[in-house]
Amino acid sequence: MKQLEQEIKRRRTFAIISHPDAGKTTLTEKFLLYGGAIALAGSVKGKKTAKHAVSDWMEIEKQRGISVTSSVMQFQYKNYCINILDTPGHQDFSEDTYRTLMAADSAVMVIDASKGVENQTRKLFKVCVMRHIPIFTFINKMDRESRNPFDLLEQIEQELGIQTYPVNWPIGCGKEFKGVFDREKRHILSFEANNGQHEVKATEVDLHSPELDGLIGTENRNTLLEDVELLDGASDAFDLKAVQEGRLSPVFFGSALTNFGVEPFLERFLELTPPPLPRYAGGQEIDPYDENFSAFVFKIQANMNKAHRDRITFLRICSGKFERDMEVLHVQGNKKMRLSQPQQIMAQEREIINEAYAGDIIGVFDPGIFSIGDTVCSPGKRFEFEGIPTFAPEHFARIRHKDTMKRKQFVKGTTQIAQEGAIQIFHEPFSGMEEVIVGVVGVLQFEVFEHRMKNEYNVDIIREGLPYQYIRWVSKSPVPVQELHLSSDTKIVQDFHDNYLLIFTSEWNIRWALEKNDGLELAEFHKE
Ligand code: G4P
Numbered sequence: 001m002k003q004l005e006q007e008i009k010r011r012r013t014f015a016i017i018s019h020p021d022a023g024k025t026t027l028t029e030k031f032l033l034y035g036g037a038i039a040l041a042g043s044v045k046g047k048k049t050a051k052h053a054v055s056d057w058m059e060i061e062k063q064r065g066i067s068v069t070s071s072v073m074q075f076q077y078k079n080y081c082i083n084i085l086d087t088p089g090h091q092d093f094s095e096d097t098y099r100t101l102m103a104a105d106s107a108v109m110v111i112d113a114s115k116g117v118e119n120q121t122r123k124l125f126k127v128c129v130m131r132h133i134p135i136f137t138f139i140n141k142m143d144r145e146s147r148n149p150f151d152l153l154e155q156i157e158q159e160l161g162i163q164t165y166p167v168n169w170p171i172g173c174g175k176e177f178k179g180v181f182d183r184e185k186r187h188i189l190s191f192e193a194n195n196g197q198h199e200v201k202a203t204e205v206d207l208h209s210p211e212l213d214g215l216i217g218t219e220n221r222n223t224l225l226e227d228v229e230l231l232d233g234a235s236d237a238f239d240l241k242a243v244q245e246g247r248l249s250p251v252f253f254g255s256a257l258t259n260f261g262v263e264p265f266l267e268r269f270l271e272l273t274p275p276p277l278p279r280y281a282g283g284q285e286i287d288p289y290d291e292n293f294s295a296f297v298f299k300i301q302a303n304m305n306k307a308h309r310d311r312i313t314f315l316r317i318c319s320g321k322f323e324r325d326m327e328v329l330h331v332q333g334n335k336k337m338r339l340s341q342p343q344q345i346m347a348q349e350r351e352i353i354n355e356a357y358a359g360d361i362i363g364v365f366d367p368g369i370f371s372i373g374d375t376v377c378s379p380g381k382r383f384e385f386e387g388i389p390t391f392a393p394e395h396f397a398r399i400r401h402k403d404t405m406k407r408k409q410f411v412k413g414t415t416q417i418a419q420e421g422a423i424q425i426f427h428e429p430f431s432g433m434e435e436v437i438v439g440v441v442g443v444l445q446f447e448v449f450e451h452r453m454k455n456e457y458n459v460d461i462i463r464e465g466l467p468y469q470y471i472r473w474v475s476k477s478p479v480p481v482q483e484l485h486l487s488s489d490t491k492i493v494q495d496f497h498d499n500y501l502l503i504f505t506s507e508w509n510i511r512w513a514l515e516k517n518d519g520l521e522l523a524e525f526h527k528e
Contacts, residue, residue: 004321004357007081008288009275011359013072013316015085015101017125018110019118023140027110027256028073028084034263035075035082072103072314072361074344080270083361087124094442095421096299098391099372101127103298103316103361106134106273113139113146113173113253116155125160127391130525132246133277135162136269139170142180143191143255146173149227153251163248165238167268168261169227170253171220178216180253180261181207181224183231188224190215191260244274276359279318281375281383286319288358293320293328294377295362296385297370300420311420313366315339315376318385322356331375331384339364339376372421389525390495393424393439396466396503397446400435406459413457414438418496423449426493426501430482437493438463439471439503468503470510473526478519485516499526 018024073084085104087097101107107128109121128135139152146152153164168180171188179190190203205211207228212221242248250272254261276288279296286294295315322342329336342362344353356362373387401410414436418425423445426437440446446463453459468491474481481492481500489505490513502522504510514520 004291005289007321007357008359010079011081011083011275011357012106012270012273013083013085013104013276013359013361014106014108014273015087015104016108016110017087017101017121017128019112019115019120022110022112022115022118022121023256024087024110027108027138027140027262028086030256030259030262031077031082031084031266032073032075034266035077072344074360077266077270081359082270083359085361093120094440094445095391095393096301097124098127098441099298099388099421101131102388103314104133105275105277105359106136108269109135109137109249110256111137111139111152111156113141113149113152114144116147116152117159122159126524129160129162129246130389134243134246134273135249136273137164137249137251138256138265139251139253140256142170142173142177142253143258143260144174146170149253150230156249156251162246163236163242164251165235165243165248166231166251166253168252168254168264169224169231171216171224176220177255178220181228182264183228188212188216189261189264191255191258240272243272276318279385281385284383286383286385288319290319291321292378292381293322293326294318294375294381294383294385295322296376296388297372297374298388300366300370300372300422311366311368312363313370314361314363317356317358317360317362319358320378321358322360322362324352324354327379328376329379329382330369331377331382332371333369333374335369336379341365371419387527389527390424391441392471392524393441394469394471395441395443395446396437396439396468396471398435398464398466399438399461402460402462409457409459410453410461413453413459417449417452422452424495426495426503429492429494429500437466437503466503467505470504470507472502472504472510472522472524474500474502474520475523476519476521478517484513484520487512 016024016028072086075082085100087100101124109125111117111121137156149170153166156162156164166183168182170180171178177191179188181188186207188205188207190205205215239248243250252261252265254265256262278285278287295317297313298316299314301312324342325338327336327338342353342364344351344356344360344362353362375383375385377383401407414425417423424439426439438449450461450463453461477484486502487509490509491503493501493503495501502513510522514522
């Protein structure tokens with residue numbers, strides 16, 4: 001096998017999605033630990049000790065005076081080269097979180113066993129489904145009281161609309177958590193709590209072994225035998241094709257904190273998850289193993305440091321090999337160029353890299369030439385990858401400049417920041433109002449926007465929060481949009497490209513609009 005093919009085949013690029021606090025950081029850290037990328041679990045964790053988890057980059061970067069929410073961490077595990085994409089949760093949840101999923105080939109969904117499917121998981125899951133990528137479920141915190149595992153699976157199936165296939169099955173939970181039964185190998189991996197951060201002892205025992213009673217107790221054994229019978233009889237057979245098309249999610253139970261079930265999960269996940277997938281450019285399939293280099297921009301991170309106007313642009317490599325100093329074509333700018341200071345995050349450190357392959361993510365310094373979705377490829381090959389959709393903002397505010405003399409800078413600033421994809425801007429087409437409505441996915445984006453307007457464009461803005469929470473693109477309207485029957489608190493707005501959209505204060509109003517306007521079609525994502 002050629003070196004290029006070997007390198008690409010061993011790559012796995014995935015995102016971990018979850019609601020805040022489900023255990024994404026803890027699981028990521030355990031993966032890094034197995035890969036030998038960090039020495040001790042807990043050594044980089046522990047908000048209490050004022051240290052930060054390796055994937056909590058934003059704060060660290062802020063303290064250094066530059067704000068770069070890194071997009072990816074690379075590490076080696078056995079023969080695999082793994083790229084984990086971070087999907088920032090908490091208050092820095094933003095459109096970037098969604099866009100990051102565009103760069104992934106699969107996703108790991110972490111669910112808190114006591115809570116089940118939560119709001120942010122739902123939102124991120126929708127984006128994964130749109131892309132038909134494989135989704136693996138890790139049901140975490142089994143060392144705590146959990147919901148019934150059958151109920152959890154039912155909730156995933158019903159709420160998210162994906163079939164599930166439990167790869168292992170938990171025996172008890174909380175203080176009574178005894179381990180998991182591996183449905184393929186037909187043995188039990190038993191769990192012994194040891195109060196701590198370190199790896200628990202795992203013992204393998206056959207389901208029908210006489211030792212089992214002693215290990216998990218008669219009652220647990222009886223429940224397990226019943227559960228296993230039920231599962232074997234009722235659940236669908238494992239179907240790899242359905243997994244790879246994102247229709248069936250393999251489910252694993254475990255506890256990231258106590259390191260139970262993490263390595264078996266990682267191993268099975270790496271076997272089942274695909275290496276870099278082909279991407280599409282105007283209907284043409286771009287094969288990752290093609291010798292010609294190609295990549296697309298999925299994220300742009302502006303620098304909050306006033307002294308440095310540079311931005312960092314993140315590229316997902318889709319085919320071939322990247323070499324430092326190679327000449328590439330920026331298709332949308334129609335310019336040949338060399339990517340400057342290409343860097344990659346290797347576990348904890350940012351490194352200038354000399355080469356990277358399809359599946360990898362690189363960050364390059366950008367003087368302001370790239371936009372989200374742009375294609376970069378070997379000169380001589382010219383194509384454009386399919387664009388990244390625009391995601392629905394959930395917070396809206398009306399903004400204007402404090403000082404009327406600053407109108408020009410205000411327009412320039414809002415337009416440029418919107419072009420970068422850091423905010424979305426809208427105007428009200430039939431109102432005669434000149435003000436701008438800003439929409440964001442995460443509220444922190446408002447602050448970043450205000451900060452940048454002041455520091456980069458020298459404009460103070462006045463922001464007035466609006467009560468809207470939902471936005472839909474009008475894909476089809478039976479009448480001119482201004483003639484639609486809408487509730488009094490629904491507003492018609494227009495984006496950059498003059499597309500019409502409706503903003504609503506509640507889901508009820510969306511249903512109302514659809515009911516009152518026969519033939520009206522609304523979309524939650526939008527592709528130019
Ligand atoms: P996130 O990135 O998804 O937001 O979650 P994170 O890993 O930070 O975990 C959130 C909290 O849940 C942390 O506790 C973490 O220790 C705990 N946790 C994660 N996995 C497990 C698990 O398998 N079992 C149990 N019992 N707890 C788990 P914290 O107190 O908020 O933070 P810390 O003080 O421990 O850092």
